[in-house]
Amino acid sequence: AQKVTQAQTEISVVEKEDVTLDCVYETRDTTYYLFWYKQPPSGELVFLIRRNSFDEQNEISGRYSWNFQKSTSSFNFTITASQVVDSAVYFCALLGSARQLTFGSGTQLTVLP
């Protein structure tokens, strides 16, 4: 069985602060993929990143960075110098041999001006 846990239900930060969203997963698969999606108030889920289980290199894309730690089954997401437009619900997801995306319950991020 697969499981994704996002323990932080809601986070509030002030603009320009850095914020890290936690994601912990469980799977018995040796090959799997991890994702982060952003859901703005408009509703659609916007793909942010995909990472496969054999690639533990951290990735940086502009103000976004991801820390994949296989030893702790974590795939955390950091936003540097947060902006009001970053306010959204962020979902971590896992895709394994079951061929179904398993989502976490999401973290509501509010960035205050």
Next chain:
Amino acid sequence: ETGVTQTPRHLVMGMTNKKSLKCEQHLGHNAMYWYKQSAKKPLELMFVYSLEERVENNSVPSRFSPECPNSSHLFLHLHTLQPEDSALYLCASSQDITATDYNTEAFFGQGTRLTVV
């Protein structure tokens, strides 16, 4: 704009009504999905279609009936729903779901906010 369009964006229906949700993707993808997003719960996968064939059905009540007439369109027919079915229904598509290549990301529509009264 993700290339996946859902209509309507909002729907209010009584428990005895019959309505349909529509999803259209313009990405040339072969797989389409229906997800249910209830408040404070993880997204729940409802149905998966690959090349217009249903490949997954996650114990969804029969009051939800999917239809995939072609690889670009997906419908969710609703009848005699319950108030607890009120949720955001999201459609998604991906390139494919072959057994050896499941590493493609899904693209989501904006969802239909359904309220059952």
